[in-house]
Amino acid sequence: MAAEASFGPPHATQPEAAGARLTPSMAASAAAIELRQVHQRFGEVVALVDVSLTIDRHERVGIVGPSGCGKSTLLSAIAGLIQPNKGSIAIGDAITPEERLRRCALMPQRDLLLPWRTAIDNAAIALENRGVRRGEARERARPLFERFGLAKFEQRTPAELSGGMRQRVAFLRTLMAQKDILLLDEPFAALDSITRSGMQEWLLTALQQEPRTVVLVTHDVDEALLLTQRVMVISARPGRIVRTLVTDLARDRPRREIVTSSEFTALKESALEALES
Numbered sequence: 001m002a003a004e005a006s007f008g009p010p011h012a013t014q015p016e017a018a019g020a021r022l023t024p025s026m027a028a029s030a031a032a033i034e035l036r037q038v039h040q041r042f043g044e045v046v047a048l049v050d051v052s053l054t055i056d057r058h059e060r061v062g063i064v065g066p067s068g069c070g071k072s073t074l075l076s077a078i079a080g081l082i083q084p085n086k087g088s089i090a091i092g093d094a095i096t097p098e099e100r101l102r103r104c105a106l107m108p109q110r111d112l113l114l115p116w117r118t119a120i121d122n123a124a125i126a127l128e129n130r131g132v133r134r135g136e137a138r139e140r141a142r143p144l145f146e147r148f149g150l151a152k153f154e155q156r157t158p159a160e161l162s163g164g165m166r167q168r169v170a171f172l173r174t175l176m177a178q179k180d181i182l183l184l185d186e187p188f189a190a191l192d193s194i195t196r197s198g199m200q201e202w203l204l205t206a207l208q209q210e211p212r213t214v215v216l217v218t219h220d221v222d223e224a225l226l227l228t229q230r231v232m233v234i235s236a237r238p239g240r241i242v243r244t245l246v247t248d249l250a251r252d253r254p255r256r257e258i259v260t261s262s263e264f265t266a267l268k269e270s271a272l273e274a275l276e277s
């Protein structure tokens with residue numbers, strides 16, 4: 001599944017290409033995403049406390065933490081679906097929720113596919129929203145259906161697909177948005193381990209060929225270490241960043257060699273220790 005990994009046609013509207021203005025501070029830091037002292041509460045529930053994080057353009061960052069610690073809240077806040085009670089979030093020079101939402105492609109934890117649209121029309125919707133005709137949008141989505149083991153299911157509605165299939169359609173739809181920033185919330189959680197490994201390999205190869213800025217939320221420490229360059233461990237609620245692991249692993253070797261290497265094992269131990277503390 002790793003060969004020929006590609007997100008599809010080159011995207012024409014990278015923020016820089018479109019001549020987006022950079023404020024002096026963002027130009028100096030060249031950060032793709034910047035969170036400063038973000039606090040989020042929902043009534044009595046304090047979800048996030050003092051989260052500060054700077055993510056460089058085309059950096060891949062993993063977020064791991066126990067259930068309910070605020071991982072999805074963090075992605076929703078970055079994407080502009082919620083505005084934090086305190087602190088600030090910028091995606092490049094975009095600071096308002098609406099502007100942030102336009103800059104990124106969010107794959108939410110629940111697939112949120114439109115039940116009345118077929119699988120391929122769900123995937124194509126991101127391109128249609130950008131003015132591409134439905135027929136052409138379908139043609140662009142079709143190769144990824146084959147690549148992700150969904151060939152022949154293009155015309156099925158979400159109710160006719162398995163949970164893992166729906167998750168792959170939602171992932172595909174996120175990629176089809178052709179955004180420079182991908183916010184992925186447990187993108188492979190519903191998949192069996194073989195399909196999941198295949199998807200991970202595909203994503204890693206695609207990102208090496210066409211880098212994107214990625215924030216990957218996952219329960220799976222191995223997945224975070226394998227796919228990202230930096231892993232942030234979040235504590236149980238109220239969620240705060242309790243450890244940062246830089247995962248500069250040599251990746252040009254088979255997966256089983258990576259996961260059994262001493263560097264990988266040490267990183268995993270450190271992540272698990274932080275999760276248990």
Ligand SMILES: Nc1ncnc2c1ncn2[C@@H]1O[C@H](COP(=O)(O)OP(=O)(O)OP(=O)(O)O)[C@@H](O)[C@H]1O
Pocket residue numbers: 042045047065066067068069070071072073074109237
């Ligand atoms: N819109 C909301 N309204 C009220 N409470 C919310 C809302 N969104 C999240 N919460 C609460 O905030 C806390 C963090 O939720 P969040 O979904 O971010 O956790 P998570 O780390 O993604 O968990 P999981 O690993 O189970 O997906 C939880 O206590 C949840 O109940």
Ligand SMILES: [Mg+2]
Pocket residue numbers: 071072073109185
């Ligand atoms: Mg979540």
